Amino acid sequence: MKVHRRIILQMGAGAVLASVIHGCNQKTSNQLVTKSPSSTEKTGIAPKIIIGHWPVSASLAFYLALEKGYFKQAGLDVDANKFPGAQQVVEGLIAGRVQGSAAIGSSNLALGEILQPGLFKIIASNPSNIQSVVDEIIVAKDSRIKTIDDLKGKKFGTGPGPQNQALAKGILEKIGIDNPQVIQLETKQHIPAIASGQIDAVFTLEPTGTIGQLKEVTRILERGVIAKYILGNSSVPWFGGSSTLSTQFIQENPEATKKYIQVYRRAIQNIRDNPNEARKYLAGYTPIEGELAKAVPIPAYKMYDEFTDSDLKYFQKFFDYMYEKQVFSKKVDITSLIYKDA
16 A cells, blocks of 8 residues: 555654654664464464554553563463654554554554544553643753743744644744744754754653753753643643554454453553552663663553543544644544444
């Protein structure tokens, strides 16, 4: 299947979920796996479940489940395959090279849904706001910028791609800046760009803010900015990332699907009960290790059956915003993407 160029360019905004630090050692391959026929329950053979991920803290539940052997205990044959970004994971879903994803950008997934309706179902999502931090604006440690209103007339950066651009511009518009201009930079350049004076502030995602603080180069100006300025309330959830299974896999393997979801729920509960103990499972899969692992915010989770009407309202508001800003070529109904028990 050929992926439409406009959609791929939009999907390339990958950092909508979380930042990736390049050049780190990982436990899994960067390469796309070769597509192979998926064994189904009809054959009596446990299906191979290949899950696409990219190295971000929001995928902690998946990493923990792998390392603690929860999938094996459930009789599941699960492999993790690392991709350079959310775009490539979605492409893997479309091509049938992976059977699901750990946490990747919800808007990237929506673009995949636009391209191929019925592609996947969301089994869990990562809410972010002032309490559960993923997104933030950072400035130089000694910057004279004290509040977000001080950004008027300043050089403001964001991650690459139209999704990050739409969010960053939306924040500036909310503080009264007409026709805001933003500078797009790879996430790994956010801290150096502030340190060099190339930009005065940047909309970024964890762990960038924590890294900058530990290095005593930057400080966090404001957290939970998407919830506050795009969704209208700093305490409401921004579901920037989601974990999925492909619809094809769900249909062909109903029992394995149930077991996989049970394992995911178990891992999430483990994180909720023992967040500090869970941190160590970021090591090896992400560049988050050592002192950084002790300091970075632990991701929050909502399972598919934990969404409230209010949650879905704000999830939809985020998708509607992306449509209004022409990042999405058509409206996407979030309720149609949520997994439902058979």
